[in-house]
Amino acid sequence: MSAAHDEGHGHGPAAAELPPGVKLAPGDPEQTWVEKLYLPEVARGLNNTFKHIFRKKFTIDYDQTDRDNPAKFHRPREGYRGEHYLKKDEDGHVKCVACFMCAAACPAECIHIEAEATPTDWNNRERYPRRFEIDMLRCIYCGMCEEACPVDAIALSTTYNLVADTREAKVYDRDKLMKTGEDLGISLSKHKYRPDGVPGAVPHKKAH
Amino acid sequence: MADYLWKLLPILLVFGGVLGIVPFLVFLERKICAYIQDRVGPNRVGLLGPDGFLEAVVGVPITKKRILGGFFQPLADAIKLITKEDFIPSHAEKFLFTMAPFFALLPPFLAFIVIPVGPDVTLFGQSVMLQVADLNVGVLWILAVASLSAYGVAMGGWASNSKYSLLGGIRATAQMISYEVAMGIVLLSVLMHYDSVSLRDMVGVQSAGLGSWGLWHQPVAFILFVICAFAENNRLPFDLPECEAELVGGYHTEYNSMKFGMFFQGEYIAMLGMGALTTALFLGGWHFPGYAWLKETIGAWVTVFALAAFAAKVMAFVLFQMWVRWTLPRFRYDQLMNLGWKGMIPIALLNLIVTAWINLPKGT
Numbered sequence: 001m002s003a004a005h006d007e008g009h010g011h012g013p014a015a016a017e018l019p020p021g022v023k024l025a026p027g028d029p030e031q032t033w034v035e036k037l038y039l040p041e042v043a044r045g046l047n048n049t050f051k052h053i054f055r056k057k058f059t060i061d062y063d064q065t066d067r068d069n070p071a072k073f074h075r076p077r078e079g080y081r082g083e084h085y086l087k088k089d090e091d092g093h094v095k096c097v098a099c100f101m102c103a104a105a106c107p108a109e110c111i112h113i114e115a116e117a118t119p120t121d122w123n124n125r126e127r128y129p130r131r132f133e134i135d136m137l138r139c140i141y142c143g144m145c146e147e148a149c150p151v152d153a154i155a156l157s158t159t160y161n162l163v164a165d166t167r168e169a170k171v172y173d174r175d176k177l178m179k180t181g182e183d184l185g186i187s188l189s190k191h192k193y194r195p196d197g198v199p200g201a202v203p204h205k206k207a208h
Numbered sequence: 209m210a211d212y213l214w215k216l217l218p219i220l221l222v223f224g225g226v227l228g229i230v231p232f233l234v235f236l237e238r239k240i241c242a243y244i245q246d247r248v249g250p251n252r253v254g255l256l257g258p259d260g261f262l263e264a265v266v267g268v269p270i271t272k273k274r275i276l277g278g279f280f281q282p283l284a285d286a287i288k289l290i291t292k293e294d295f296i297p298s299h300a301e302k303f304l305f306t307m308a309p310f311f312a313l314l315p316p317f318l319a320f321i322v323i324p325v326g327p328d329v330t331l332f333g334q335s336v337m338l339q340v341a342d343l344n345v346g347v348l349w350i351l352a353v354a355s356l357s358a359y360g361v362a363m364g365g366w367a368s369n370s371k372y373s374l375l376g377g378i379r380a381t382a383q384m385i386s387y388e389v390a391m392g393i394v395l396l397s398v399l400m401h402y403d404s405v406s407l408r409d410m411v412g413v414q415s416a417g418l419g420s421w422g423l424w425h426q427p428v429a430f431i432l433f434v435i436c437a438f439a440e441n442n443r444l445p446f447d448l449p450e451c452e453a454e455l456v457g458g459y460h461t462e463y464n465s466m467k468f469g470m471f472f473q474g475e476y477i478a479m480l481g482m483g484a485l486t487t488a489l490f491l492g493g494w495h496f497p498g499y500a501w502l503k504e505t506i507g508a509w510v511t512v513f514a515l516a517a518f519a520a521k522v523m524a525f526v527l528f529q530m531w532v533r534w535t536l537p538r539f540r541y542d543q544l545m546n547l548g549w550k551g552m553i554p555i556a557l558l559n560l561i562v563t564a565w566i567n568l569p570k571g572t
């Protein structure tokens with residue numbers, strides 16, 4: 001059981017051919033003959049994993065019975081990118097100005113917007129989205145839309161329970177995206193965490 | 209006629225035992241894997257409590273605490289596998305695609321036929337042999353059916369008509385052939401030591417206490433055999449036919465529902481089979497220290513202990529296989545071949561020559 005390492009690793013071009021300042025990455029360290037026997041090393045590995053069996057487990061058993069106990073209830077960290085929501089302006093209208101920046105930035109091309117002139121009684125801007133759809137199944141939750149938005153109208157919440165019965169149910173329209181926001185009580189605040197106890201809702205305590 | 213009916217006893221014992229323990233093995237494997245990785249593992253689907261099995265049947269919450277959490281996960285998995293849509297990809301060769309799981313499941317079962325699981329018992333004046341069949345070519349039979357299981361994998365890989373599956377199937381064949389050579393040579397030296405091909409005789413030789421176990425007489429063969437057993441079962445570090453990292457799922461990439469379940473079952477039964485074979489060849493079969501004394505004390509009931517000892521040894525081997533699986537990384541393909549042809553086979557040959565030299569006086 002010794003001959004597994006006679007083929008060299010990463011012997012690329014000789015050092016002389018490399019551009020100045022570029023070094024070859026070090027290859028595998030030479031193995032001693034004891035290591036080449038494998039079995040002693042295997043025994044070492046087995047010993048190591050055996051010790052791990054009795055170690056403290058890292059898993060948080062979030063059995064979802066106690067929402068206030070971080071040991072029982074999983075809350076994503078700040079910056080976790082879950083499902084989107086659309087924010088509202090002071091008058092309670094959708095904050096989005098239908099500039100298409102998010103749709104352009106989206107690498108998955110899953111945002112579909114139809115713009116329309118605002119009704120006359122909305123006097124803070126000229127356009128709003130008549131239709132605003134995000135296909136959550138195509139979305140890769142990269143957050144580019146949030147980055148791109150010039151008026152901070154769209155954001156990703158920390159909701160990670162992304163389950164539905166049908167594909168259609170995962171295409172969120174404008175009202176659903178806004179309603180989510182409404183439910184969350186986050187329309188006007190910068191606060192993007194759900195305070196109401198929907199999974200992934202509670203602001204994350206830094207100390208966790 | 210009665211003879212045939214009595215034959216049912218070992219058959220039910222062996223096959224019922226094997227089939228009954230496989231779901232438990234799946235659970236065990238997941239738990240061991242989790243514990244080695246500092247995780248908790250399946251702990252939801254239990255008997256009582258939230259997500260409990262009984263509670264799902266009754267439909268009302270009974271207790272808040274999970275009782276036997278995770279233990280019924282295999283049951284949930286089985287229900288899922290059985291009720292899932294049985295999907296055959298349109299580009300697959302349908303007949304072979306359907307047959308492959310059976311070919312993967314059957315050989316490990318067949319290997320069990322020749323394994324003696326316990327001493328002869330006398331029930332109602334009838335002596336019953338606790339071995340499905342005492343073939344006088346026992347070990348050869350096992351070698352023969354063990355190589356058959358490569359067909360299941362290769363067929364599945366070819367019939368799926370997908371590059372991942374095909375590569376997995378090809379790897380499985382090459383690997384099994386390479387390691388079967390080493391295994392055959394190892395078994396030859398074992399045969400020389402026992403001077404018999406029947407597993408029943410071999411276990412008989414090991415009846416004279418701990419010191420007579422094959423493990424001490426053929427230590428090199430034991431180590432080589434265990435390594436080959438890993439390779440034969442496609443377990444890590446030799447699981448190249450599956451190889452999630454580069455082949456998605458290897459030969460069973462295109463399989464789902466119960467067809468996949470059968471491949472899965474086959475793997476665990478093969479683990480048990482290799483455990484049983486190792487036990488019979490090297491670990492004294494159903495013998496345990498103090499067997500003779502116990503037999504005098506409690507008479508025929510000693511059979512129960514013998515069966516338990518056999519089961520315990522097999523389980524220990526299976527647990528060892530799982531432990532190794534979650535410890536070692538996978539070999540690279542050329543490393544695998546090098547180890548097989550340039551490492552295992554020469555050592556096995558050397559061992560064969562030494563054994564032959566030692567056993568020379570025995571011959572007539």
Ligand code: SF4
Pocket residue numbers: 102105106107108109110111134138139140141142143144145146
């Ligand atoms: S998160 Fe990324 S993929 Fe999803 S809608 Fe926004 S930009 Fe598109």
Ligand code: SF4
Pocket residue numbers: 095096097098099100101102103113148149150151152153154
């Ligand atoms: S970038 Fe903002 S304002 Fe522009 S369309 Fe998207 S959500 Fe509306």
